[in-house]
Amino acid sequence: VCQQIAEFYFAKNLYAEAAIQFETLVAAAGADAALLQKSGYCYQRLDMYEKALAKYRLADTCLPDNLWTLRRMAWCHRRLAQPAEALAVYRRYDRLRPDDFNVILQMGHCLVQLQRYKEAIEVYFRADNLQPDASACLRAVAWCYLLDGQFDKSIYQYRKVIQQQPIAADWLNLAHACYLADYRGEAVAAYASARKAY
Numbered sequence: 001v002c003q004q005i006a007e008f009y010f011a012k013n014l015y016a017e018a019a020i021q022f023e024t025l026v027a028a029a030g031a032d033a034a035l036l037q038k039s040g041y042c043y044q045r046l047d048m049y050e051k052a053l054a055k056y057r058l059a060d061t062c063l064p065d066n067l068w069t070l071r072r073m074a075w076c077h078r079r080l081a082q083p084a085e086a087l088a089v090y091r092r093y094d095r096l097r098p099d100d101f102n103v104i105l106q107m108g109h110c111l112v113q114l115q116r117y118k119e120a121i122e123v124y125f126r127a128d129n130l131q132p133d134a135s136a137c138l139r140a141v142a143w144c145y146l147l148d149g150q151f152d153k154s155i156y157q158y159r160k161v162i163q164q165q166p167i168a169a170d171w172l173n174l175a176h177a178c179y180l181a182d183y184r185g186e187a188v189a190a191y192a193s194a195r196k197a198y
Contacts, residue, residue, distance in 0.1 A: 006018050083114050090103055
């Protein structure tokens with residue numbers, strides 16, 4: 001009966017109520033990966049990331065290398081501003097499924113947060129190999145080059161982004177890169193385009 005109640009609350013997105021029921025079930029059943037995953041997900045949806053992580057870690061102990069669990073563990077680490085821990089989990093995921101574009105992007109984002117720009121660029125180029133010229137990759141690479149002080153390379157990448165569907169931030173970052181590279185005319189034009197785009 002408790003399981004049916006928990007599943008009912010879960011299906012209705014009543015995560016606080018479902019979490020209570022899943023806690024009861026976990027206490028009674030012990031280490032059950034599916035219950036722990038659902039319990040963790042309830043806490044995640046309630047923005048209780050530490051509790052969610054605790055449940056996901058237990059689920060990972062019971063059912064190691066489950067892709068669903070790994071993605072959510074990494075996501076919780078990112079929400080808790082723990083990029084090194086998130087990166088470690090994403091790398092586990094990546095070993096199991098090395099062609100997941102979104103996970104590769106997330107690995108790159110973690111490396112940027114850790115200010116490891118050269119590594120991040122390599123990871124983003126891996127993602128670009130899976131989805132050539134995806135704007136998310138181009139933007140990320142351009143941004144890394146800018147942060148790493150490689151302004152000409154940043155400009156080259158931002159010009160590619162601009163040829164797609166640029167947003168105001170693309171023009172603004174191109175303008176910064178041009179200004180820092182001493183291409184003042186292009187910087188002024190890019191700042192003007194950024195202003196129009198806002």
